[in-house]
Amino acid sequence: MKRNLSVLLSLVVLASILLAACGGNATQAPAAATDAPAVEPPAATEPPAAAEPKSATGAWSQEPDNVVPYFTQMSYAIWIAQLTLVGLGEWDDQGVFVTELGAEVPSADNGGVSADGLTITWKLKEGLKWSDGEPLTSADVKFTWEAVMDPANAPLSRVGYDKIASIDTPDDTTVVITFSELFPPWQTLFTQGPNNSGSILPKHILEGKTALESDPFIHQPTVASGPFVITDWVAGDHMTLARNDNFYGSRPILDSVNIKFVPTPETALAALQTGDVDWYPDFSESDIETVGALEPDIHLKVVPGADFEHYFFNLGTTEGVDGKGKSDKAGFCPFKDVNVRKAITLGINRQAFVDSLLAGKTTVPATQWPNSSWSNSSLTPDAYNPDEAAALLEAAGYTLGDDGIRHGDCDGVDTKLSFAFDTTDKQLRVDIALATQSDLAKIGVEFKPNHSPAGTFFATYPDGGLLGHGEFDMGGYTTGFYPDPMSGVMDSFSCDTIPNAENGGSGGNSYHLCDPELDSLLAAVNATADPAARKAAIDAVQKHIFDQYYVVMMYARANVYGYVDRFVPGAFGFFSNMNWNAELWDVK
Amino acid sequence: MWAYIARRSIQALFTLLIITVLCFILTRLSADPLAQYATNPNMSAADKAALRERLGLNQPMPVQYLKWLGLALQGDLGNSFFSKQPVAEMISQRLPNTLKLMFTYEIITIIISLFLGILSAVRQYSMLDNVITTFSFIGFSMPIFFIALGAMLIFAVKFKEWGFPYLPTGADIWDPKDPIEYIKHMILPVSCLVIIGTAGYARFIRTSVLEVLGQDYVRTARAKGLSNRVVLYKHALRNAALPLVTIIGLDIPGLLGGALVTESVYAWPGMGRLFWEYAQRGDFPVVLGILLITSSAVVVFTIITDVVYTFVDPRIRLT
Numbered sequence: 001m002k003r004n005l006s007v008l009l010s011l012v013v014l015a016s017i018l019l020a021a022c023g024g025n026a027t028q029a030p031a032a033a034t035d036a037p038a039v040e041p042p043a044a045t046e047p048p049a050a051a052e053p054k055s056a057t058g059a060w061s062q063e064p065d066n067v068v069p070y071f072t073q074m075s076y077a078i079w080i081a082q083l084t085l086v087g088l089g090e091w092d093d094q095g096v097f098v099t100e101l102g103a104e105v106p107s108a109d110n111g112g113v114s115a116d117g118l119t120i121t122w123k124l125k126e127g128l129k130w131s132d133g134e135p136l137t138s139a140d141v142k143f144t145w146e147a148v149m150d151p152a153n154a155p156l157s158r159v160g161y162d163k164i165a166s167i168d169t170p171d172d173t174t175v176v177i178t179f180s181e182l183f184p185p186w187q188t189l190f191t192q193g194p195n196n197s198g199s200i201l202p203k204h205i206l207e208g209k210t211a212l213e214s215d216p217f218i219h220q221p222t223v224a225s226g227p228f229v230i231t232d233w234v235a236g237d238h239m240t241l242a243r244n245d246n247f248y249g250s251r252p253i254l255d256s257v258n259i260k261f262v263p264t265p266e267t268a269l270a271a272l273q274t275g276d277v278d279w280y281p282d283f284s285e286s287d288i289e290t291v292g293a294l295e296p297d298i299h300l301k302v303v304p305g306a307d308f309e310h311y312f313f314n315l316g317t318t319e320g321v322d323g324k325g326k327s328d329k330a331g332f333c334p335f336k337d338v339n340v341r342k343a344i345t346l347g348i349n350r351q352a353f354v355d356s357l358l359a360g361k362t363t364v365p366a367t368q369w370p371n372s373s374w375s376n377s378s379l380t381p382d383a384y385n386p387d388e389a390a391a392l393l394e395a396a397g398y399t400l401g402d403d404g405i406r407h408g409d410c411d412g413v414d415t416k417l418s419f420a421f422d423t424t425d426k427q428l429r430v431d432i433a434l435a436t437q438s439d440l441a442k443i444g445v446e447f448k449p450n451h452s453p454a455g456t457f458f459a460t461y462p463d464g465g466l467l468g469h470g471e472f473d474m475g476g477y478t479t480g481f482y483p484d485p486m487s488g489v490m491d492s493f494s495c496d497t498i499p500n501a502e503n504g505g506s507g508g509n510s511y512h513l514c515d516p517e518l519d520s521l522l523a524a525v526n527a528t529a530d531p532a533a534r535k536a537a538i539d540a541v542q543k544h545i546f547d548q549y550y551v552v553m554m555y556a557r558a559n560v561y562g563y564v565d566r567f568v569p570g571a572f573g574f575f576s577n578m579n580w581n582a583e584l585w586d587v588k
Numbered sequence: 589m590w591a592y593i594a595r596r597s598i599q600a601l602f603t604l605l606i607i608t609v610l611c612f613i614l615t616r617l618s619a620d621p622l623a624q625y626a627t628n629p630n631m632s633a634a635d636k637a638a639l640r641e642r643l644g645l646n647q648p649m650p651v652q653y654l655k656w657l658g659l660a661l662q663g664d665l666g667n668s669f670f671s672k673q674p675v676a677e678m679i680s681q682r683l684p685n686t687l688k689l690m691f692t693y694e695i696i697t698i699i700i701s702l703f704l705g706i707l708s709a710v711r712q713y714s715m716l717d718n719v720i721t722t723f724s725f726i727g728f729s730m731p732i733f734f735i736a737l738g739a740m741l742i743f744a745v746k747f748k749e750w751g752f753p754y755l756p757t758g759a760d761i762w763d764p765k766d767p768i769e770y771i772k773h774m775i776l777p778v779s780c781l782v783i784i785g786t787a788g789y790a791r792f793i794r795t796s797v798l799e800v801l802g803q804d805y806v807r808t809a810r811a812k813g814l815s816n817r818v819v820l821y822k823h824a825l826r827n828a829a830l831p832l833v834t835i836i837g838l839d840i841p842g843l844l845g846g847a848l849v850t851e852s853v854y855a856w857p858g859m860g861r862l863f864w865e866y867a868q869r870g871d872f873p874v875v876l877g878i879l880l881i882t883s884s885a886v887v888v889f890t891i892i893t894d895v896v897y898t899f900v901d902p903r904i905r906l907t
Contacts, residue, residue, distance in 0.1 A: 507633050
């Protein structure tokens with residue numbers, strides 16, 4: 001028996017030795033995944049020789065659907081487009097609109113924006129070329145518009161492009177865009193943004209083709225206009241990019257970039273620690289402390305963004321307002337009272353969540369345009385004040401019952417302040433909902449969270465989605481209105497966009513809010529192309545929503561990055577992620 | 589036998605049909621393919637309606653299913669709603685990776701399990717048996733994500749930190765010029781699967797061998813003076829192998845589906861990850877395509893297992 005045990009132990013030891021012998025070397029970086037040119041990463045602990053090719057490897061949690069985001073809304077598709085197929089302009093690290101292929105941003109001062117705002121003239125940089133050496137001209141811009149509008153193609157959206165009456169190209173570097181009606185967010189067309197990606201498409205490659213959404217080019221593009229060109233894409237595993245020597249800007253520093261698709265943040269963190277990857281842009285706010293603890297080997301970068309997590313009330317009514325904005329189902333009656341909405345806002349200790357669950361790295365915003373130049377800086381978020389919250393509820397007629405829950409008269413019916421809250425099953429949301437439940441219980445409000453998978457929670461009206469049908473009391477999710485301040489705003493707040501049976505569930509007004517005064521304020525924002533006038537109008541919108549307590553702004557979302565010391569990123573973008581200036585990426 | 593195979597094949601077609609119906613219903617009810625566009629600020633209501641129509645989601649569910657089935661019967665699994673690529677092409681990109689991972693795991697698992705299972709049975713209630721049994725239960729009880737992440741932490745992160753040779757954290761596709769690198773990337777995921785797999789198999793083999801060793805014909809063989817080795821290898825193992833054939837036969841088609849957790853933790857670009865990523869988005873052409881292939885494999889391998897019985901055990905006749 002002892003002999004057998006010895007044999008077994010010997011086998012275990014031998015296996016361990018073999019395992020270690022087959023393992024990597026502590027001073028040797030993992031080999032490149034493919035035979036793509038010049039992608040061998042330098043040693044993890046030794047700086048590369050000056051003449052050696054420079055390469056960096058990033059990890060993304062998801063793989064892009066394709067590289068032309070007219071046909072997908074994945075962030076990862078927009079990211080890869082930022083690296084390979086760029087537009088006329090983009091947003092920099094401060095959220096300022098700057099040029100890419102354009103020579104200068106059109107404005108009234110330089111004659112790029114006509115007096116009536118209907119004509120935008122873009123001048124392209126001189127001598128632009130695709131990566132294959134073909135000239136990149138105004139004809140490519142016009143072709144892009146034609147491709148988007150061609151019924152034979154199926155882009156996800158034609159918003160804005162359908163407002164263009166014509167595009168003229170008097171010469172190779174001039175693009176004259178004439179709108180059929182005023183379209184103030186013109187900067188979102190043909191440009192690279194977080195919610196839009198207007199890559200310019202290569203006419204010399206795609207002309208004459210239809211059904212571009214399934215064309216091989218959108219998965220394996222053969223040319224690029226960005227700093228890098230895709231040389232290899234192995235489904236589910238990685239993508240390899242090589243420097244585009246015809247890039248319009250400064251010569252990209254890296255010779256090649258590898259993007260590995262790593263679905264779990266735990267693996268990405270381990271890969272950062274072993275040097276298998278150089279950066280990971282997909283950490284969540286709940287990972288901040290974990291990643292931050294790994295300094296100085298791994299650097300944490302938290303960039304407050306324009307997205308926000310918010311809770312909202314179902315304000316639906318079955319009768320609507322002046323015949324508009326009807327919902328299939330009325331919301332929870334007490335929410336019609338602004339004092340109840342305010343009390344719930346004051347009764348949630350949002351700053352405590354930010355400090356504890358989000359490591360204090362983000363903020364409680366006052367409005368739906370956090371951290372943005374469009375934000376109404378005169379507004380400040382209400383502080384946690386359970387005493388005032390309780391007093392407001394008391395004044396509104398809701399008194400404490402024997403069970404500790406308030407009740408009172410609402411439209412002639414004795415109603416308990418007990419309601420459901422629906423959101424997705426993301427762990428951070430579960431944690432915050434539990435803390436909210438505890439906070440609201442202190443002021444006599446029963447808050448009952450329901451968590452479901454995102455595919456169910458966001459289900460559309462025809463699929464029986466609870467948001468569209470108004471089958472909820474209170475809800476919560478993340479959204480954001482950018483880069484143009486009106487991106488998605490009309491669809492979210494307008495009376496005309498409340499989904500109901502009459503309109504077939506059309507519209508994205510999940511709040512079921514119909515407020516004619518707000519409608520007028522929103523219309524004013526889009527009634528002018530003058531940036532100053534728009535800022536004043538959007539300020540008024542924010543003030544109105546703030547005063548009415550239509551939504552509870554929980555916290556501004558942050559983009560959380562981790563990167564190893566050898567990797568030198570460029571400035572992290574506010575709107576545009578870290579990929580907007582990839583030509584500046586370097587390795588030590 | 590041929591009549592038996594023909595009859596089972598016809599039954600299999602109906603089974604597959606029922607499987608696809610159930611899978612379609614479950615997939616469609618679990619996630620709305622358009623849910624991810626709900627908060628897209630750049631898509632108008634008209635855009636969303638047009639997309640719904642383009643994907644055929646505006647039609648009644650039975651029509652959606654029948655259209656998919658009609659194409660599938662012609663060998664066309666359709667296109668993904670999101671990547672727009674043909675599903676067959678997406679599967680063909682991932683299947684080889686899964687087969688490499690899973691067959692390596694299966695072969696190693698069977699070899700180790702046979703060794704440990706037989707050893708455990710022959711030395712029943714010995715210290716060695718107790719050790720193997722204890723480790724089997726530990727392996728069987730531990731969730732795979734725990735083993736996978738723990739192994740990565742120790743053999744990749746900590747080994748590097750301690751200055752030891754360390755293993756890579758993620759997958760690496762096959763590069764003919766550097767097979768050693770590929771094998772290094774396989775060590776951790778395969779080891780994790782083997783730990784779980786061996787725990788179950790070894791216990792099963794132990795039980796099976798013990799049962800056979802207690803049979804009259806084994807006692808008779810021993811009474812005739814045959815050595816333990818001859819009794820074990822010539823008489824006992826062949827009979828003990830019959831239930832093992834069943835288990836392996838049913839496990840092999842399951843291998844095509846990949847190992848979701850292991851593939852996710854080690855970023856292995858296999859079928860399990862493909863299924864999960866697209867199931868979450870409600871992309872039913874991809875989900876049904878994968879399920880059709882794995883279900884077909886289960887059905888085919890079940891028939892093959894039945895046929896193999898006749899070779900392993902001459903007492904069995906298929907009629």
